[in-house]
Amino acid sequence: MNDTRQQLEHLAEMRSLMERSTRFLSLSGLSGVWAGLCALAGVFAVYQYLEIGPFAFQDSDLYYNKAIRTIKWGADYRSVFVLIATLVLAAALAGGVFFTTRKARIRGERVWDAASKRLLWAMAIPLFTGGLFGLALLYRGYVGFLAPSTLIFYGLALVSGSKFTLRDVEQLGMLEIGLGLLGTFFPGYGLALWAVGFGFLHIFYGAWMYWKYERTES
Secondary structure, three states, X not given: OHHHHHHHHHHHHHHHHHHHHHOOOOOOHHHHHXXXXXHHHHHHHHHHHHXXXXXXXXXXXXXXXXXXXXXXXXXXXXXXXXXXXXXXXXXXXXXHHHHHHHHHHHHOOOXXXXXXXXXXHHHHHHHHHHHHHXXXXXXXXXXXXXXXXXXXXXXXXXXXXXXXXXXXXXXXXXXXXXXXXXXXXXXXXXXXXXXXXXXXXXXXXXXXXXXXXXXXXX
């Protein structure tokens, strides 16, 4: 009986070592919570700029029509949207690096290794493509499809990267894609759906992943 238990423990240890060598497991759920809070702050700033509230428009006067007509804070909507997006991205990345590094230090693991490089590369292509596509939409004035397209490309990046990290990320990616596709059919709600996808879903999944994987380690 002892020999059997030892063999099972040895196999479990080998499986854990193999998984750690191929997957980046130091991704922190708190980084998701932080990213969600940053996204909600960004959405709030956009609503303040446009002087509207969530789900405010029921008729043809949709938020992106108002955006095209708005000049506030000394800038047009393109400049303001790019600035807000840049600040949200920078804050989210900074928090992600902090919380993930913290988790890796607690677990005695390295942050920058072969697994994290594979994860970043898998996510980089859809994120870079989506970023350029979003800038093209903004440049051409197709504001209604800007929020849905970023959800779709971000979801594709999560699904692609999930092969090299926690599998829960794939579920989040599928939900982001679904929200993005929904937004293409109902572009008037694109900004609110963006808040749900990047904000509330991040917070929910981040908290859930923290509870599932990290709370006993902190």
